[in-house]
Amino acid sequence: MLERQQLRRQMRQLRRALSPATRDEAHRQFARLLSGTHRLRPQQRIAVYFAYGHEADLRYVIDVARRRGCLLYLPVITDFRHSRMRFVRYRTDSVMRVNRYGIAEPDPRHAEVISVRRLDLILLPLVAFDERGWRLGSGAGFYDRSLHHLREGRRWRRPTLIGVGYECQRVARLQPDRWDVPLDGIVTERGLRWFERHPATL
Template sequence: MRRRVLEARSRMSPFVLAQCNAELAEWMYRLPLEIDPGGTVAAYVATRAEPGGTAMLDALLDRDLRVLLPIVPEGEPARLLWGEYRGEASLAEGRWGLLEPQGYRLDPDVLHDADLILVPAVAADRTGARLGRGAGYYDRTLASVDAPVVAVVHDDELFDDGVPHEVNDVPMDWVLTPGSGFVRVG
């Protein structure tokens, strides 16, 4: 499934991706729960044809929310570190060429302050299963966090069921797609 979805993403038109990302940014003004100004949302910087984009992050900043982004630690897969997003200019290339926030690195436990967590996914389903890239960084990081977790996928990457998952995989509370918005799962 991972290979099939990633191959389909690689064929996605840049114009279609830009439209999807614009729609996802609009959904940031209609989050599935109330978060007061100054609240914290953990998110991510999309890569290649991953859904998201900095417009989604900028929409969160526009709402006066604190936005945390992951920083991949050196060495074997472990819990993610975090940094604050302060606009696209605050990002620099990190491990594996991923864009990460510059400045002070925050401990993984900063996610205990998060009101909502948006995570990238290759696919997700209505049972709450999420298929990631396979290294387990997010599952290690989210295992002890109580905030609602949202998998972000393209419309055709949300399935009724059948997304492969393991016992250690953290279930999702919501899935966000450009066309349907926030869908409660689990």
């Protein structure tokens, strides 16, 4: 546990050290790379996120996805104590609220709440990632708890999981916990890479 905490600190320091111009160009590159795939097409149900702290930002991806007619969803925290969240439809006219982290989220009382299995694509923030597709999150466990059932291996119902980060967050190897779910791909400022499916998810 201590090793993961130390790694989080190191990766956050590297992330913070990036200049605003470098980050902004990376964010534009995310949009260029993802728009070059078939993932951002009309009626695709895509979970995005609003960046917290110095996380990789999806503002340009969201703009492209909206112009292409994608259906966008944002994570909404429903239980801080037990690290639970749901995905809620996000429109330009959505009724928004701010959670305890200061992150805006659509009010689920006024918008569609979707099951994870009905999503086509989930774009995930991360603190670090490795060459095998394992992701190190912030440590709060919201995504892990929301996606853990995907390890059952019902691939015909599962969404595609793409991590979003900067190249400086790449590490050689992460030791996954038993509840971690591997990524299908990773997008950084240097490209979009797909990973082979891990045996535990086949």
